[in-house]
Amino acid sequence: MKLIAVVLSWNGREDTLRCLESLRGVETVCVDNGSEDGSADAVAERFPEILLLRNAENLGYAAGNNAGIRRALERGADWIWLVNNDVVVEPAAAAGLEAAAGERPDAGVLACKVFFAEPPDRLWYAGGRFNLLLGYSGRQDGYDEPDDARFDRPRDVERATGAAMAVSRAAIERAGLLDEDLFAYVEDVEWCLRIRLSGFAVVFAPEARVRHRVSASTGGAGSPASLYYDTRNTLVVCERYRPLPAGLTALRRAVVVGAHLAQAAGGPGRREAVRAVLEARRDFRRGRLGRWGA
Secondary structure, three states: OOEEEEEEEOOOHHHHHHHHHHOOOOOEEEEEEOOOOOHHHHHHHHOOOOEEEEEOOOOHHHHHHHHHHHHHHHOOOOEEEEEEOOEEEOOOHHHHHHHHHHHOOOEEEEEEEEEEOOOOOEEEEOOOOOEOOOOEOOOOOOOOOEOOHHHOOOEEOOOOOOOEEEEEHHHHHHHOOOOHHHOOOOHHHHHHHHHHHOOOEEEEEEEEEEEEOOOHHHOOOOOHHHHHHHHHHHHHHHHHHOOOOHHHHHHHHHHHHHHHHHHHHOOOOHHHHHHHHHHHHHHHHHOOOOOOOO
16 A cells, blocks of 8 residues: 655645654655745755645645645555644554555545644544534534543544545545635535545544644634635535525525524624625625635
8 A cells, every 4th residue: 555645735834844744754745835934945945855846826725635636646646645734643643544444445535533732632533424414514523532442443434534534546536636616624525425425435543643733724713714615615515415495405504604603703803704604605605616705
């Protein structure tokens, strides 16, 4: 099994360097997504052995990662390991992925066990689901809980997290790459849905352990950018994969937008956050996808 990691970097120089340092020994492609803080030059200087791709602008999570995935496939990867630049990989994580791939030849996606960077003993992801009928992911399994025996066994899950997930060449060849129209957020959910519909399993691999500084690249889960993309893309994915009659469609849209408005109103920068959710609803209705404001 040839595993190649793809790390997407955008304005997070120190995060990127820490991430790449943790991946020493794993063949890696680093995609600089139009950063403006010297990240690309720092990577080139410290890690000359790494293939560095420089995008002229921020292409988003999906398109940025797709550029790296294509190069990893050209290099003969059997599995591509997407790792956010705000993630630190534990030493045995790659071996954990290889073991899981060997045990589950039907897997198209392997989901890592993800801990918060701080506090380091609390889980962030140990499995996840997505309710297409309601447009709701629910709390991730293990979220903010200590690691224990409940999360030590591989099992099928509905979705991985794009912070740290491995995808097989076979799954990509059958299901395609990440959906670049989504730009950022929910694209990992959409990809897992598409890969599962193509006949592959999404498998939680508990020995592949990483630590994540959550949403560092977009200002946090309650930031206007996060709320915008999560609102718009949740609506897109729900209606693409679980169409409903007109009345129920309107109700689901109201539930999705209302839930995000409640989140926006309860956090800092409420006015900007609420405006972002309303813009997401408007852009969804107009079929305007891609980068916010482009």
